Amino acid sequence: MRIGVVGGAGKIGKLRVETIQECPDTTLAAVLDLSEDAARQVAGGAPVFTDLERFLDVEMDAVVISTPPHTHEDPCISALERGMHVLVEKPMASNAETCHRMLEVAKSANRVIATGFNMRYYPSFAYVKDVISAGKIGKITHVRAFCGHDGLAHFTHDWEYRVPESGGGAMWDIGIHMTDMVRYMLGEVTSVYGVASESVWNLPGSEDTALAVLKNPEGIPAVYHATWGEWRGYDFAIEVHGTHGVVQGAYAPMKNVLITLPEPGGKGTTTKRQYFDIAVREKLFSWKTTAKISFAEELRDFLKLCKGDLSGRIADGNAGLRSIEIANAVVESSRTNNAIDLPVLEPVRL
Ligand SMILES: NC(=O)c1ccc[n+]([C@@H]2O[C@H](COP(=O)([O-])OP(=O)(O)OC[C@H]3O[C@@H](n4cnc5c(N)ncnc54)[C@H](O)[C@@H]3O)[C@@H](O)[C@H]2O)c1
Numbered sequence: 001m002r003i004g005v006v007g008g009a010g011k012i013g014k015l016r017v018e019t020i021q022e023c024p025d026t027t028l029a030a031v032l033d034l035s036e037d038a039a040r041q042v043a044g045g046a047p048v049f050t051d052l053e054r055f056l057d058v059e060m061d062a063v064v065i066s067t068p069p070h071t072h073e074d075p076c077i078s079a080l081e082r083g084m085h086v087l088v089e090k091p092m093a094s095n096a097e098t099c100h101r102m103l104e105v106a107k108s109a110n111r112v113i114a115t116g117f118n119m120r121y122y123p124s125f126a127y128v129k130d131v132i133s134a135g136k137i138g139k140i141t142h143v144r145a146f147c148g149h150d151g152l153a154h155f156t157h158d159w160e161y162r163v164p165e166s167g168g169g170a171m172w173d174i175g176i177h178m179t180d181m182v183r184y185m186l187g188e189v190t191s192v193y194g195v196a197s198e199s200v201w202n203l204p205g206s207e208d209t210a211l212a213v214l215k216n217p218e219g220i221p222a223v224y225h226a227t228w229g230e231w232r233g234y235d236f237a238i239e240v241h242g243t244h245g246v247v248q249g250a251y252a253p254m255k256n257v258l259i260t261l262p263e264p265g266g267k268g269t270t271t272k273r274q275y276f277d278i279a280v281r282e283k284l285f286s287w288k289t290t291a292k293i294s295f296a297e298e299l300r301d302f303l304k305l306c307k308g309d310l311s312g313r314i315a316d317g318n319a320g321l322r323s324i325e326i327a328n329a330v331v332e333s334s335r336t337n338n339a340i341d342l343p344v345l346e347p348v349r350l
Contacts, residue, residue: 001303002029004060004084006052006075007067009038011156012089015288016064017042019296025303029060032075056082062306063087066116068159069167070094073102076113080105085112085306087298091176092320094167096328099321106317112306115320117180119236120313121294123275124249124256125181128240129313132185136260137242143185143222144239147178148230151208152201161206161228169198169206171327175226178236179323180315182214182222185240189222189322191215193339194330200229212330217344252287254278316348 003020007013008031020028021044028046032055033039039048049055056063056078062085065072069091076086086106092099092115106113119125131137148170152161159165166172171179183189194212201208208228215221237250245260245268254275259268281289301312310316322345329340 001025001061001306002027002059003062003064004028004030004032004055004058006032006055006063006065007071008042009033009035010066012291013064013066014042015292015295016066017044019292019299020064023296023299026299030055030058052078056084060084062112062302065089068157068165069172070159070165073098076102077105080109080111080113083109083111085114085302087114087116087302088320089116090180090320091167091172091324092317093324094164094172096321096324099317099324103317103321112302113317113320114302114305115180115315115317115323116295116298117177117184117315117319117323118291118294118298119177119181119251120184120315121297122249122251122254122290123278124251124254124273125236125238126313127256127273128238128247128249129184131247131258132240132242136245136258137240137247138244140186140220140240140242142220142241143182144241145178145182145222145237146225147174147236148225148227149174149234150231151228154228154234161201161203163203163205166206167324168327168331169196169201169203169208169210170226170228171196171207171210171330172324173228174234174236175210175224176323176327178224178226178238179214179326180319181238182224183319183322183326184315185238186214186216186220186222188216188344189214189326190217190342190344191219191339192326192329192333192342194224194333196331196334207331210327210330210334212326212333214326252279252282254290310348318345318348321345
C-alpha cells in the first residue's frame with residue numbers, strides 16, 4: 001500500500017513515516033509538511049511537498065494525517081474525495097462538526113477513516129481488553145479511568161493547549177485516549193454527567209480538570225478523570241470491574257493486575273504482569289519507542305481495515321467523533337448541571 005504522510009516532519013509524524021518505511025507491506029509515497037527541509041530529512045527519497053494538491057497528485061492508496069487538530073479537515077476530506085483511505089491522529093479534529101463532515105465524506109466515498117488511538121495497542125491496555133473479551137471477569141459492572149500530566153510544563157507547542165487549535169484542554173490532549181479506552185471497554189458511551197474546571201492554568205475553553213460519569217446504553221457506568229494538574233507526572237490507568245473479578249491496566253510504567261473470582265465475593269486469584277523490558281527500553285531510549293511499536297501495530301490493522309477486515313484493535317471514525325462528543329458533553333453538563341444523552345452511532349460499514 002502506498003501511503004503519504006501529512007505533517008511527516010513533526011514529533012509524531014516522523015514516527016509515522018518510520019513505521020511506513022519499515023513495514024514490508026507499505027511504501028512511503030510522499031510527505032507533506034510546512035517545513036520542506038525538515039520533511040526531506042525524514043522522507044528517505046520519497047517526494048516532499050508543501051502544497052496539499054500537489055501532494056495528493058502523487059499515486060497513493062492512503063494518507064496518514066499527523067498535523068495539529070485544527071488542520072486535519074482539509075487533507076482528510078481532499079484525500080477521501082480522491083479515493084484514498086485516511087488514518088487521522090487524535091483528536092480527530094478540533095470540533096465535532098468537522099468530524100461529522102469527515103465521516104460523511106468517508107461514507108459517500110466508501111473509504112476508511114480511522115482514528116489514531118494507538119494506546120489501544122499498549123500491551124497493558126490490550127491485555128485489559130483481551131481479559132474482558134475472554135469473559136475472565138464476568139459481566140462488566142463498572143469502570144474507573146484516569147489520565148493526567150503536569151499540563152503546561154509538559155507542552156512544546158502553543159497549539160497543544162490553546163483553543164481553537166487544540167479543541168479544548170485535558171480531555172482533548174491526554175484525556176482523549178482514556179475517553180476512547182472507556183468506550184473501547186464499555187462498547188459505547190451514550191450518557192455523560194461531568195464537571196470541568198479551568199482553575200490551574202486559566203486558559204479559556206481549555207479545561208485543566210474534568211471528572212465525569214459516563215454510561216453505556218445498558219447504564220453500566222465509568223468514572224472518568226482527566227487532568228493537567230497531575231503533579232506526579234504522566235499517568236494512565238483503567239480498572240474494569242466485573243461480577244467475577246477486576247482487571248487493571250496502567251502506563252507508565254506499563255503494568256497489569258488481574259483478580260478473578262469463582263463467584264462474586266469468592267476467593268480471588270491474582271495475576272500480576274510487569275513489563276521490565278519496556279521500562280528498560282524506555283529508560284535507555286525514549287517513550288517514543290513504545291509509541292512507535294504501537295503505531296506499527298496500528299498500521300497493520302489499518303491495512304486490514306482498508307481491505308474490509310474489522311477484526312483489529314484499530315479505532316474507526318466513530319471512535320474519533322464520540323470521544324470529542326463526550327468531551328463537549330462533559331463541558332455542557334458542567335455548565336447546565338444536567339446529564340447529557342448522546343445517540344447511539346450508526347455502525348461504520350465497509
Ligand atoms: N497518538 C499519540 O500518542 C500522539 C501524541 C502526540 C500528538 N499526537 C497528535 O499528533 C498530531 C501531531 O502532533 P505533534 O506533536 O507531532 O505536532 P508537531 O507540531 O510536532 O508536528 C506537526 C507537524 O505538522 C506540520 N504542519 C502543521 N500544519 C501543517 C499543515 N497545514 N500542512 C502540512 N503540515 C503541517 C508542522 O510543520 C510539523 O512538522 C496532533 O494531532 C496531535 O494531537 C498524537
